[in-house]
Amino acid sequence: MRPSAKPPSTKAAAKPRRRASAAPAPRPYHHGDLRRVLIDAALQLVGEGGPDAVSVREAARRAGVSPGAPFRHFPNRAALMNAVAEEAQRRFRAEIEAVLAEAPTSDPLARFRCLGLAYLRWAMKNPTHFEIISSRRFFDHDMTAGVSQDNAELIDLTGRTLAEAFAQGQLRSSDLKQVQIAGRALVYGFARMNIDGHFPRWGVADAEIERTAEGILDLLIEGIAKVPGKSP
Template sequence: MPVPAKPKRRPARRPVEPPKPYHHGDLKRVLVEAALELAEAGGAEAVSVREAARRAGVSPGAPFRHFPSRNALMAAVAAEAQRRFRAEIDAALAEAPAGDPLARFRALGLAYLRWAMRNPAHFEIISSGRYFNHDRAAGLSRDNAELIGLAEATLAEAFASGQLNSPDLKRVQVAGRALVYGFARMNIDGHFPRWGIAEGEAAATAEAILDLFVEGIARRPRPA
């Protein structure tokens, strides 16, 4: 008597990510949040209007009233990333000692590094010219100019109070920018292992090299 064949097991289906509910009028915000999550998970190249719509739980055509192109979506993503970046810097400066401009300059640089290290994909979007039209991103350009002006004013105050050893504030500012930007790019480009920086040591290393820089530009007290 033939043995009945065992029923074949159906492969388990992957759980489908539930659509994210949104209130009427909030679709633009939800799409930007979805795009930020896509960038965080797969890098800036993973962001598309269609995939953001899927994550938002709407039809593929729904986003185009707000974002007619990927470039438009990426510009909005950059604006939100820049807002979060600026909030991190403002919070750090609020805790820094008001009467110590060099400490405030250090706090600005450390906030820059910490945010860039925690959000490498978002940092790459706002710092690279590859993902949206920077010439049309007036808000982001204005905020960048304000941050540059803030660093410049902080250094001028530090020099006026006798905290700096060099009067060439422009070079000091550019050197500081190169330091924090370069370290953030090393993280994005995966350079840390070849320099012997373990994954868990990156944040402490960032703070240590910033302290080296600040120590180098600080005026040492003259011996009595």
């Protein structure tokens, strides 16, 4: 199939000193941890130009490696994206849980609010990374157990928090699943409006976004909270 066969190795001679003098180490033949470096490069690309800006070749270029090398570590581009999504999801979850750890334990509804706020803030600060973990377009959920699991546990966490709030009589509605989905739709929608560039069309300046985020979250909380002086 391949027409031209290559002459058998002039490489050893062509390659200069091997980690000898103080020169910036001309990279040994084997990279060390290319997989990790590729994921980092891809993460960086996502941060720079969004998920579409990730190309296997560019990641390879940044890793200082040939265009075919990445395919030793990832069967295809999607697999690389999966790894990137996994990393992003890990960071996302870590932040959410860190924030929640500092929330008041005695007021579940306030904790629920904290969850929403942490979600929104992370999405605002890391729009491109948020995008990658949100849209299945960029990776294969079935192929990426890590993302799905992290996600499921976050869903569980909010579900439990909501259940506690209900148990303490803080909610008007008893259809917790509905409430939870509404809450998720609200914060996810807001985050995506930001990512998708809707806010300029809504006359919301960048500086106002975080305040607006908090505002709509409070609107939700008020909407689902039981009015103190009123029994169902």
